[in-house]
Amino acid sequence: MRDVGPWGTQSDMIEVQNLTKWYGSVLAVDNLSFHVDKDTVVGLLGPNGAGKTTAMRMLTCYLPPTSGTARIAGYDVLVDSMAIRRRVGYMPESAPLYGEMRVRELLMFRAALRDIPRRRRRAAVDRVAEACWLSRPEDVMRRRVGELSRGYRQRTGLAEALLHDPPVLILDEPTTGLDPAQIRAMRELIRQLGQEHTVILSSHILAEVEQTCDQIIILAGGRVAAAGPTQELRRRVIGPSHVIVEAAGQPCEQMVKTLQQHPAVRSVQAQSLGEWTRLEIQGDGGDDLPVRIYDLARQNNWQLRELRRRVASLEDYFVQITYQQSLGPDRGLDREARR
Amino acid sequence: MRKALVLARRELAAMFFSPIAYVIGAMFLLASGLWFFHAIFIPGQEASLRPLLEAMAYIMVFAAPLLTMRLLSEELRSGTLETLMTAPVSDAAVVLGKFLGVLAFYLALLAATGVFLGLMAAYGRPDAGVAATGYLGMVLLGAAFLSVGLFASSLTPHQLVAALVAMAILATFSVLMPALVASGIEPADRVAARLSVMAYFGDFARGMLDTRGVVFFLSVSGLFLFLSVKSLESRRWR
Secondary structure (H helix, E strand, O other), rough: OOOOOOOOOOOEEEEEEEEEEOOOEEEEEEEEEEEEEOOOOOEEEOOOOOHHHHHHHHOOOOOOOOEEEEOOOOHHHHOHHHHHHHHEEOOOOOOOOOOOOOOOHHHHHHHHHHOOOOOHHHHHHHHHHHHHHOOOOOOHOOHHHOOOOOOHHHHHHHHHHHHHOOEEEEEEEOOOOHHHHHHHHHHHHHHHHHOOOOEEEOOOHHHHHHHHHEEEEEEEEEEEEEEEHHHHHHHHHOOOOOEEEEEOOOOOHHHHHHHHHHOEEEEEEEEOOOEEEEEEEEEEOOHHHHHHHHHHHHHOOEEEEEEEEOOOOHHHHHHHHHHHHHHHHOOOHHHHHHH | OOHHHHHHHHHHHHHHHHHHHHHHHHHHHHHHHHHHHHHHOOOOOOOOOHHHHHHHHHHHHHHHHHHHHHHHHHHHHHHHHHHHHHHOOOHHHHHHHHHHHHHHHHHHHHHHHHHHHHHHHHOOOOOOHHHHHHHHHHHHHHHHHHHHHHHHHHHHHOHHHHHHHHHHHHHHHHHHHHHHHHOOOOOOOHHHHHHHHHHHHHHHHHOOOOOOHHHHHHHHHHHHHHHHHHHHHHHHHH
């Protein structure tokens, strides 16, 4: 690769600043900024209409941004379109392909368009066929694309994006329409690719992004609602810890009073179940809340039949965002974005 | 240019796979064959392809849009254009590739009508020069008509709309303009005489090699190919 440009380091593979896209009077992407390091897998997560596809289309030079800049490997999407196209492998949503062509024929055609020298095309096609499990049942490569199942078509699309061995891969909803086994295989493949490629993938399914990506960018209404490394994001988004306890040994009111006096407890909700009391305790964010509660129970001679951390998930947060987006462009979202 | 040829090859292969191309090709040959046997291949008739070529020019008003309608419309509809326009290929190469692909198919069709010339040569003595200029005229006219069709196809993802738009444009220059010339309304008739496709083509069919005709057809092709590139580019900015 050539020089990276005057501003950045090699590790900044993708740099997006204040990227904005208007479709007529509709704002699709609103002041989007993020950057992606080399050889990481980033998930663009968002409900439908959050601007994921538009953002990807701007990164792949299919659509120009209305304002803002995007750079890939130091090249600007507006100025160095061809340089970027040579370095990016892109699989658009639902992998559109020429149905009348045979898989090998299609890949050979794409290889020619990708400037792969004639004598190396066959090797390049065999390589991606191997990587995307297209070579295993021998006849797949000879079948017409239009006759393939959805899963094979998706893999052909991915193979197409990998032909020129690009440093950056942009995959728009790579797993939609696949069956569970295929989804698992696709995830595995993306994780493998992430070791040597910078990958951006989009999805509206959280579990998927959580499992494959090193970093997550949650988009809503064209903006970044939350972003960060997957683990950190989960911690930050979930917020203070919740513990659920079922205890006996003292009357309900007294338990609540005792708990509320404890410094690690922020709030308590109690529900009497006859002899037992069910307590929902919110802590101040520390990880050791269950331990504190256990100590407290021992000191007060409470009997415990349940003590567990309620695992709030990113899912809850994500559903919340999706719900807020459906309320309208501005209500609620602002608050989330500032958090 | 090399990539335009890669694209042209794929396009030509796709045409031979598509039933529509065969149907249109068959209809084109059927219509010209009928015309040949009814108007020309008669004892005592002049051994000239001129009436046939003029009929073929009119058939092309309908055949060219049907051949070109899927070129870009289909890519727009299915989304494959996105993979094409994010590959390192210029918009001009895409348009040129499509054009060369469909032109090659058209030339194959035209070559098939050579049978008529062969039949005529077996029973009479057709003028080789007239036949040559006539076919040159058909090639030039075809290039112009196909580029109009390609332009129409770049406008919409709907093939039928693309075909109708192209037919409307072609009919304006091949049917409306001669009618306007005949009407004798000043000064529209003189303008129309310069824009009438059939007037230029008529010269070729008569065996006259007029540079005005060559320039006219080549510049129409150039103009509509240029417009197609711009139309494709503008998709990015809309």
